[in-house]
Amino acid sequence: MFDHYPKWAQEFAQKYLSRTINQFILHGNVHDLVPLQKKEGTDFVRLKSFLSEEFFGARDYVVFYDRSSGIYFRDKETQKDFNRALAGRDSLVGTDYANKLPKDPVRVFSLLEQYFRVRIDNKKSIALIVDYAETIVPMNEAGSTATEDRNALVYLSRWAHDPMFLAADFTTALITENLADLNKTLVQNPYTNEIKINIPEQEQREQFISHELPAEEFKEVSEVSEKVVAQQTAGLNFINIRSILSNAQQNKEKITHDRLSEAKKELIEAEAYGLLEFVETDYSLDDVAGHTKVKEHLRHAVSALKAGRQDVLPMGYLVCGAVGTGKTFLVTCFANEVGIPMVKLKNFRSQWQGVTEGNLEKILGLLKAMAPVAVMIDEADAYLGDRDASGDSGVSSRVFSQIATFMSDTRNRGQILWFLMTARPDLMPVDLKRQGRAEEHLALFPPHTDEERVELYEAMKKKTGLKLTEDYVPQVIEQGLKSFSGADMEAALTRAKFRAAAEGKEKVTPEVLDLALNDFLPPTYPEEVELQTLSAVIECTSKELLPERYQEMDRSEILSKIEELKYRIG
Template structure:
């Protein structure tokens, strides 16, 4: 009989382990509600598992809503015969697990002839289970994983949950616990194959993209979500274009991950950045590496460091747009309920893996990491556990070229040294207060970025007048000048308008000693000469003279 075509994660994560005798109980989590290839068809996971186990005499599925179910009457008949059951089968968890326990241990079923699939396992044995019924369910599943008598019967038991963190860890903890298998989102080749299938199914739809282009634009989505995009266009009778796809993709990702990640849509690339030549030159090279898929040369992480208001966050978003990659930012993960903070963090990390390739922005990273590990947290170890989990995640070399973390900080010295080391952060770029030449470039880029009509030919005089201004101060001056021009009915911004705007603006008050300290810390942390601003020595000298 011809072997059934199955997903690679199932072959490597489940069947190889099962046939090696390493485990007989598996917890599948992650992309469990998607379509998967079984026998050349795209089918839901539960249906695919029924196809996988079609040669077994007894195949039973269970969830707390539907109760016990079977692929066909023969499988139900085999279970009833083995256990001598008549009448209605129980639906409540306690009695249903008794039936499944009996079929897993009875010698009336030949070894290797039983398969059990429990869907929504997190509702049966949830993390933090406290009630007597839930505790009994947890104990039963944990015993199935470790009982040598059950292992000797060679059943295949599969639990399904959206996240392993939602299931009691007693079920999968330790060497004798269930084997945890993460189901990934479809990669580019899988999405391309499915896109060709969708096109064949909807020939009447106006396709403005090829299947390969559709696959490229839908990175991070499941196949079900890809199908949703096509079906919406089909139902509305509109063309399937790039703009509609991107917007729907963002909407879908916000619906699915919006509680732990903010999905960003940067409007500008690095051409809209002025006055940071040392940074944009390096970031353009990294962006090109990412676009070409040369992952071995890609950095694991980047730190943009320096005083506030110098454009670090804006630069990071422009870089993400330059790469053509999805850009996300963490939402607050801390919650008051026991274990919820860690589960939120785990969900965010799982989402980042699923969305790859992705740029992850971490604003105020010195605070996001919980500061120095020497600082007491007073939170019963939550901070330490989350910090340890973060170190493990960001140190995973398999993320190189697929997930790029960008830390944005005023005080890089407050980020834990373990996060700043090579292998987690490879590029550290000082982003400092702009000098006169940089300020002139910021004026020019701001006018171009906002597409403002301007009669000004040379911004050098205005750059001289704005010593101590940040990039955000200069942008405010330019937009205010355009407002003055509109009030006067002028067709373009003139030198008089910009001069009036600068006279009107009160720059943000800053503590110069604090700015100097942040500047020196950033310069000292940089480990590559090419990443220093061209006037780094002059900046140091100026600070020393003020001191």
């Protein structure tokens, strides 16, 4: 009966027909177009048009409300009927609402309730569509909810379980982008049901492209096929795709792989309110110095992904190691080599009540739609919060719960690859590090052998663009006379370039390089670095990925040393 509806609308219809619920929250991709299958093909319409003209098309009255526009109607007949009822009320009560309708929720809901009850008595069928519902009943702690918000909540809650409304052909549809932005009491009400509208899948995107541009017209504006465009636009909604197609038509700029990738990046970052940032690099794992066994392990993951064996991949990686060991660089290089987009989560926390959870809900929805995708979270011990965090009205614990639940969804295995990076894995909650979330723990260490030190030097020489007057490997590096992490090496070589530039030279002589390396004094925190290194050792989930000097160390002795270092550092 509802086969021509999208999945969410079929679910909506089935739940309403159960006759036990009349209030629904539509959330997610609510500002997009809705695909509607017809005999002549698939049409794409706005959500409110779909609800009023198709889904509730048989209702006698369809009423809309939002704070900005106030009350408005599907058709003139409904408006005339409402105005007649309002005129009668004005004459009885002495108000003048027929000439100037109120827009605030409390007075609007008071008028609508009286109107609905009279029309339900007359056996009329009614649908009320409330847009931007988060502005009517926003997320607030109970003690801080304004009087107007509480009153609006009472009206909506009453309509949801009033026997008269439940027995009638009456439905309230509340529309909001983020479920977390709505008052929890309303969301958790057993008489209210939530329906998620997802970002379109590949098949739907392909249908939309064909709908927007017939095959011949499409060929004129694109160098890649419709199928490829549909694949490459994962994470975008129909309006985003229309924007790409329109830009190609209007500006006579053909769609190419590069332009498509750039447009997708810009649109998704905008869609996520700037809370997601695409990580891009020209480097590959070949440019990572040292960490030979870790690179080999990651390359096996690359092969599995390219072979379509998502089932063998871990849900996520915990990458740990002392500061300067190249955690971020390694992960970035992996993403470039595997050929899937990598995004970095920016600060989604807000001082305003409910906004943090709403931001995170939006981000997680986009990640699911963009799959396959890699997600990088730097300083994960500080970023992700804790289940037991307090002092911020429970925001940190709710954020932790949202992320932990999402990370453990096994349907995302091989689709969303998490990389949590930290120098202090001991500070991270066990819930995030356990199997089923960040399953594979990789530990990175500073170079230890002569070969590793020289490899790091060569890699950093390339990264910094250091030009020497002759091939030269400094003795201080070759013989290990001074210890350099990757970050230390990069800083020291940059100083050598600075010295040469001060002398008006582009190339660095061996003498200047030796001077810079011998002069360089990295900030020294030996106990902190040792603590970070031993924490990485104890955290690593694969013995063969550890350097030989750590493989046979007694774990109980390492744990004792870690506790001693923590006590000494304070």
